[in-house]
Amino acid sequence: MPTEQSSLDRITRTRLFFSAVGSVLSIALTMFFIGTLMFLVFFSMKYIQKLSQKVEIELLFYSDVKEADIIAFEQQLKTEPYISQSRFCSKKDNTAEAIKTIGNDFTEIITNPINASILLCVTPDYANADSLQAVIQKLKQNGNIQDVEYPESLVKKVLDNFLNVQITIVVICVVFMLISMLLIGNSLRLNIYSKRFSIKSMLLIGGTRSFVRKPFLIKGLQQGIWGGFLASILVALTLLEGHVLLYEFIDFQYITQILLLFIGLFIFSILFTVIVSFFSVNRYIRINTDVLYL
Numbered sequence: 001m002p003t004e005q006s007s008l009d010r011i012t013r014t015r016l017f018f019s020a021v022g023s024v025l026s027i028a029l030t031m032f033f034i035g036t037l038m039f040l041v042f043f044s045m046k047y048i049q050k051l052s053q054k055v056e057i058e059l060l061f062y063s064d065v066k067e068a069d070i071i072a073f074e075q076q077l078k079t080e081p082y083i084s085q086s087r088f089c090s091k092k093d094n095t096a097e098a099i100k101t102i103g104n105d106f107t108e109i110i111t112n113p114i115n116a117s118i119l120l121c122v123t124p125d126y127a128n129a130d131s132l133q134a135v136i137q138k139l140k141q142n143g144n145i146q147d148v149e150y151p152e153s154l155v156k157k158v159l160d161n162f163l164n165v166q167i168t169i170v171v172i173c174v175v176f177m178l179i180s181m182l183l184i185g186n187s188l189r190l191n192i193y194s195k196r197f198s199i200k201s202m203l204l205i206g207g208t209r210s211f212v213r214k215p216f217l218i219k220g221l222q223q224g225i226w227g228g229f230l231a232s233i234l235v236a237l238t239l240l241e242g243h244v245l246l247y248e249f250i251d252f253q254y255i256t257q258i259l260l261l262f263i264g265l266f267i268f269s270i271l272f273t274v275i276v277s278f279f280s281v282n283r284y285i286r287i288n289t290d291v292l293y294l
Contacts, residue, residue: 023187027227027273028234030184035235035265037173039250042261044169047249049124057136057150059118065144067091067116073142074118082135086120184272213281220277221270228269232262 061070067090074088094114126135136148202212239258242250252258 024223024226024230026187027184027223027269028230031227031231031265031269032234032238034177034268035231035261036238037177038261038265039235039239039258041169041173042254042257043250045166046251046254048165049127054121055127055132055151056119056121057132057139057148059120059139059145060147060149061115061117061144062146063115065115069144070116070118073144077118077120082122082126082131084121084123086118089117089119091116184276209282213278216277216281217274220273224270224273227273228266231269232266235262235265 071088074086077083077086091114094117122132122135126132132150136150139145139148239250243252
C-alpha cells in the first residue's frame with residue numbers, strides 16, 4: 001500500500017515533468033514563430049530578386065544590321081557583369097510575333113521593317129532605376145542599336161521600392177522576434193524564480209556558484225535542444241505545405257541556404273535558453289537574502 005510520502009513524491013515528479021514539458025513546448029513554439037519569420041524574410045527577398053530579374057530589356061537593331069553581327073554582339077553581352085541572361089530573337093520570330101499581335105500579315109502590304117533583336121535581363125545588383133539607366137545609356141552607344149525598350153513604369157513601381165519592401169519586412173519580423181524572445185525569456189526566468197530559495201539554500205550549505213549554476217545550465221541546454229528540434233520539425237512541415245500552395249514563393253532551389261537557416265535556428269534555440277538561464281541564476285546567486293521574499 002503506497003505511503004503518503006511516496007504519493008507526494010509521485011505528485012512532485014508529475015508536476016516537475018509537466019513543468020519541463022511546458023517549458024520545452026513554450027521554447028519550441030517561440031522558436032517556431034522566430035523560424036517562420038526568418039524564412040519569411042529569406043523567401044521574400046529571394047522572390048523580390050526573382051521579380052527584378054524578370055524585367056526584360058529589348059535591343060532593337062537597324063534593318064541593315066546582319067543577324068550574324070547581332071548574334072556576335074549577344075555573345076559579347078553575356079560576358080558583361082550586369083547581364084544575368086540574354087536571348088537572341090531572329091527577324092523571322094519577331095515578324096511572326098508581330099503578325100500574331102496585329103492579327104494580319106502586314107508584310108503583304110508593306111516592306112517588313114522588323115529586324116532581329118536581343119532580349120536581356122540584368123543582375124539583381126543592377127535591378128534599380130538608376131543602374132538600368134546607366135546600362136541603357138551604355139548599350140545605346142553601340143551604333144547598330146536603333147532603340148532600347150523596357151517597361152519603365154514597372155521598373156519605377158517595383159524596383160524603386162525594392163529596398164523599402166525589404167526594410168519593411170525585416171523591421172516587422174525583428175519586432176515580432178523580439179516580442180517572442182521576451183516572452184520565452186520571461187518564462188525561463190519565472191521557472192528559475194520559483195527555485196530561488198533552493199538556490200540560496202545550496203549557497204548557504206557551502207555550494208559554489210558554479211556548482212549551483214550547473215544544473216540550471218544543463219536544464220536550459222536540454223530544453224534548448226528539444227525546443228529547437230521540435231521547432232525545426234514544425235518549420236519544416238510548414239515549408240513543405242507552403243511549397244505545395246505557394247511553390248513560386250517558397251522555392252527549394254536554395255537548399256543550402258535553407259539548411260544553414262535551420263542549423264542557425266537550432267543553435268540559436270540552445271544559446272538563447274542557456275544564456276537566459278545563466279543570467280537568471282546569477283541574479284538569484286548574487287541577490288540579497290532579504291529581497292528573496294519580494
